[in-house]
Amino acid sequence: MKPKDGGxxxxxxxxxIISLWIIYHLVVILIMPNSTSFLLRQLGSPFLSYAxxxxxxxxxxxxxxxxxxxxxxxxxVTRKDQSSEEESEVLYIPPEKNKGPFGNTKRxxxxxxxxxxxxxxxxxxxxxxxxxxxxxxxxxxxxEHKIESIPPIDEAVYQDFDESPKAGPLFKMVDKDFNCQDxxxxxx
Numbered sequence: 001m002k003p004k005d006g007g008x009x010x011x012x013x014x015x016x017i018i019s020l021w022i023i024y025h026l027v028v029i030l031i032m033p034n035s036t037s038f039l040l041r042q043l044g045s046p047f048l049s050y051a052x053x054x055x056x057x058x059x060x061x062x063x064x065x066x067x068x069x070x071x072x073x074x075x076x077v078t079r080k081d082q083s084s085e086e087e088s089e090v091l092y093i094p095p096e097k098n099k100g101p102f103g104n105t106k107r108x109x110x111x112x113x114x115x116x117x118x119x120x121x122x123x124x125x126x127x128x129x130x131x132x133x134x135x136x137x138x139x140x141x142x143x144e145h146k147i148e149s150i151p152p153i154d155e156a157v158y159q160d161f162d163e164s165p166k167a168g169p170l171f172k173m174v175d176k177d178f179n180c181q182d183x184x185x186x187x188x
Contacts, residue, residue, distance in 0.1 A: 072097035132180035145174035
């Protein structure tokens with residue numbers, strides 16, 4: 001047998017070191033961004049300095065992005081000729097409250113709804129008069145902005161899969177009544 005020369009021994013050690021560094025780097029990429037994982041809490045200390053230097057510890061929502069909560073306006077229209085025992089018509093903005101806004105016009109409606117919620121005065125000044133003009137038969141309109149929160153993944157996993165998924169808590173951000181007979185448009 002021929003002894004290995006110095007050049008091939010260096011190549012062997014160099015390829016071993018590069019292979020170990022690639023494995024180390026891939027482990028950092030997989031473990032560090034998931035800051036809430038058990039694996040990171042147990043094994044993260046040897047990777048922390050390296051990840052901080054390269055910025056590899058920035059979360060990228062390891063398994064899925066955080067979905068947006070379902071937001072919508074729910075409003076009921078009471079007509080002038082409606083009897084007291086008759087139910088008021090309930091409508092939603094956007095009309096498909098539980099579906100994503102697909103298409104430009106539906107997205108505009110979603111963005112305008114979010115714009116209204118940012119300042120409660122906009123609901124009074126813009127949304128109320130717009131709904132009264134949109135429903136000329138209306139005597140009274142009741143508007144609520146609702147947010148259905150998405151349950152955390154831990155709760156969703158333990159739900160019974162035979163039943164439909166349950167939404168998280170429901171928050172009411174706006175709860176307004178508009179009398180369409182004597183409603184004045186007010187400037188912001």
